Structure formats: C-alpha cells, structure tokens
Amino acid sequence: MRLLRDDPIPLYKQLLSEVRTRIATGEWAEGSRLPTEVTLAAELGVSRVTIRQALGAAVEAGLVVRVPGKGTFVAQGAQIRRSQGFVGHVVPHLSHTFNVQMLVGVESTLKAEGYQLIFCNSEGDLETEQRLLRMLETEGMAGCIIEPVYGDRAERVLRGWAAKHYPVVMIDRYVNGVEADLVASDHFAGGYAVVRHLIDQGYTDILYLAREPVHLSSIAERLRAYRAAMDDAGLAARSPFVMEGTIEGRLIQNLGSFTQDERQAVETIAGLLQSVERPEAIVAMNDLFAILVMEAAKLAGMRVPDDLALVGFDDMDFAAASNPPLTTVAQQSFQLGVQAASLLLTRIGGEPGPIRRVLLPTQLVVRSSSLSPQHTSTRAAVG
Numbered sequence: 001m002r003l004l005r006d007d008p009i010p011l012y013k014q015l016l017s018e019v020r021t022r023i024a025t026g027e028w029a030e031g032s033r034l035p036t037e038v039t040l041a042a043e044l045g046v047s048r049v050t051i052r053q054a055l056g057a058a059v060e061a062g063l064v065v066r067v068p069g070k071g072t073f074v075a076q077g078a079q080i081r082r083s084q085g086f087v088g089h090v091v092p093h094l095s096h097t098f099n100v101q102m103l104v105g106v107e108s109t110l111k112a113e114g115y116q117l118i119f120c121n122s123e124g125d126l127e128t129e130q131r132l133l134r135m136l137e138t139e140g141m142a143g144c145i146i147e148p149v150y151g152d153r154a155e156r157v158l159r160g161w162a163a164k165h166y167p168v169v170m171i172d173r174y175v176n177g178v179e180a181d182l183v184a185s186d187h188f189a190g191g192y193a194v195v196r197h198l199i200d201q202g203y204t205d206i207l208y209l210a211r212e213p214v215h216l217s218s219i220a221e222r223l224r225a226y227r228a229a230m231d232d233a234g235l236a237a238r239s240p241f242v243m244e245g246t247i248e249g250r251l252i253q254n255l256g257s258f259t260q261d262e263r264q265a266v267e268t269i270a271g272l273l274q275s276v277e278r279p280e281a282i283v284a285m286n287d288l289f290a291i292l293v294m295e296a297a298k299l300a301g302m303r304v305p306d307d308l309a310l311v312g313f314d315d316m317d318f319a320a321a322s323n324p325p326l327t328t329v330a331q332q333s334f335q336l337g338v339q340a341a342s343l344l345l346t347r348i349g350g351e352p353g354p355i356r357r358v359l360l361p362t363q364l365v366v367r368s369s370s371l372s373p374q375h376t377s378t379r380a381a382v383g
Contacts, residue, residue: 144344185331190313191223315365
C-alpha cells in the first residue's frame with residue numbers, strides 16, 4: 001500500500017480506498033484477516049489513529065468486521081456489496097457529438113444493470129485526471145471507464161489500478177504500459193482506407209497534418225496507417241506537418257467564429273499551402289482540423305477539391321454540411337460506449353482472464369472534398 005501525503009484526500013480515506021480495492025479484486029478474500037493496526041501503521045508510516053479511522057469507516061461500509069480478541073476480517077458478502085453502486089466515466093473533453101454518443105452508450109448499458117454513472121471531465125489535464133480517479137476510488141465506485149489523457153508520466157493512478165487488477169476499461173485510446181482492457185475504433189484500418197481512397201483518386205503527393213500530441217494512441221495509429229498505405233502503393237510518405245499546441249488542447253467550439261488560437265492555426269496552414277511544399281492532398285488528423293484546412297485554403301486562394309483534396313476522420317455532425325462536404329471516417333461512438341460498459345460489467349462480476357482489446361470497425365464516407373474531377377463516387381465502406 002502507498003498513501004500520498006500531499007494529496008488533498010485525507011489519509012484515512014486513501015486507506016479506506018485501498019481496503020475497498022483489495023476486497024473488490026479478491027486480493028483480500030471473504031473471511032480473511034487484515035494486517036494488524038500496528039503492522040499497517042508501520043508499513044504506511046501513519047499513526048494508529050489514522051488506521052482506526054479508516055477501519056472504522058470500512059466497518060460502517062460493511063466491508064470488514066471486528067472480532068474482539070481476534071482481529072479485523074473481510075465481511076461475508078463484502079465483494080457483492082462493493083459491486084453494487086456506481087461506475088465512474090472520465091473523459092478529457094465533452095465538446096462534440098463523438099464523446100456525447102459514447103457517454104450515452106455507457107450510461108444506457110449501465111442503467112439497464114442497475115448501476116449509476118458518475119461522469120467527470122478531466123479537461124485534458126493529467127493532474128486533474130489523477131485527482132478525479134483518486135476521488136472516485138475513495139468514494140467506492142465499482143469500476144471505471146476512462147478515455148485517458150495523453151502523458152508519459154510513470155506514476156499514474158490508472159497504472160496502479162491495472163497492476164492491482166482493478167475493474168477498469170480504457171475507451172477510444174490507451175496508455176502505453178497500462179495492462180487494462182481496451183475498447184476502441186480500428187484507427188489503423190480507418191486511416192489506411194482514407195489514404196488508400198486518395199491514392200485511388202490518382203493523388204501521389206499526400207501530406208498528413210496534425211497537432212501535438214501525435215503520440216496519442218488514436219492519432220499515432222492513423223499516422224502509422226498513412227505511412228503504411230503510402231509504402232504499399234510505392235509512394236514516398238512525407239514527414240507529418242505537426243503544429244504545436246497544448247496537450248489535449250481545447251477543441252473548436254464555434255465553427256462560425258474561430259478563436260485567436262484557431263485563427264493562428266489557419267494562418268499557419270495557409271502559409272504551407274502558399275509555399276513550394278504545398279501537397280496535392282491533405283489527410284487531417286480529424287474533422288475539426290480538416291475544417292481549419294478548408295478555412296486556410298480560402299485564405300490561400302485555393303479551392304477544395306479542385307486545387308487541394310482533403311479528408312478528415314470522425315464524421316462529425318458538420319462534416320456533411322461543410323463546403324464542400326468532407327470525406328471522412330465514421331466511428332461507432334455509441335457502440336464504443338456499449339461495448340466498454342459491457343466489458344466493465346463482466347470484470348466487476350469477477351470474470352478473470354487475459355487483457356482484452358476490442359477494436360470496432362470504421363466506415364469510410366466519401367464526399368466531394370476528396371474527389372478529383374474524373375470521379376463522381378459519393379460513398380464507400382470499409383470493414
């Protein structure tokens with residue numbers, strides 16, 4: 001066990017959370033005896049008053065029972081009671097329909113099984129995510145579905161949960177080195193299909209455009225697919241055009257009125273389009289960035305697709321209504337939520353087994369932004 005003295009959560013509540021976790025994962029089986037107060041105090045470096053306070057709260061929660069003269073034991077049925085209650089769902093943002101639909105899928109599946117959902121927004125900040133996860137664990141959630149914030153920090157609550165086999169499912173993306181279940185779209189297959197579409201249109205000079213962090217698993221898979229598709233076609237893949245930005249930066253809020261940061265991004269892309277490095281086609285990391293490319297093309301005096309072919313990823317609500325309509329890759333956002341919640345429920349129910357990686361198929365949606373004058377196809381599908 002490890003308690004964090006600089007954490008705003010009181011030490012006794014942190015210890016109570018540890019007790020809950022060990023019972024939930026089966027590390028402390030029903031009827032097993034807990035370490036003595038003296039042992040726990042020495043191991044954790046805290047006072048016996050803190051230990052008594054935590055164990056008293058555990059008794060009130062029905063997790064343990066005290067037997068005079070014998071010690072403290074895991075209560076019969078404690079794990080069952082632990083599994084009834086609420087599930088946490090943590091995302092880095094909730095500013096577009098993709099995450100909203102995932103949330104609806106998660107909530108509807110959990111509600112059908114009698115669970116409540118506590119939704120939290122980490123706002124793309126790793127420290128906020130850490131705090132939210134510790135809070136949810138302390139409050140005794142049954143498990144968690146998380147769309148993790150990008151970061152290479154070694155000490156993460158999520159990593160500790162995975163090591164303890166705590167019920168947790170990552171959704172849409174993963175953290176390297178975290179051995180936990182994952183439900184995500186097949187970003188590689190979708191990324192490959194959209195690049196292959198451009199190649200089939202006759203484009204050979206194709207650029208991948210993104211913003212940091214490009215090592216975020218979903219974006220990294222799309223970039224890997226771009227390189228693979230170009231290589232398979234015998235074409236030279238360019239180095240990606242990557243713009244600087246804050247980690248998990250805020251998404252575009254108003255497509256009709258860009259912020260100063262978004263306007264600067266448009267100007268940066270316009271500069272590329274007016275340079276000798278201008279490509280024939282651009283693969284944007286997502287639809288939101290594709291919209292910035294469209295605006296940049298106008299600023300540079302170019303027309304999409306006559307002067308520049310363009311594709312995105314996500315099939316957001318505005319993709320079909322953009323001018324011109326945007327070729328993109330559709331994800332099954334609602335089904336992602338359903339699958340993640342269903343997998344989590346099996347883990348809460350005690351199902352053991354190896355880590356599962358569930359990848360849902362994507363669909364290539366072809367619209368006019370990527371069509372050369374010789375082609376008139378309107379829609380295609382993949383896997």
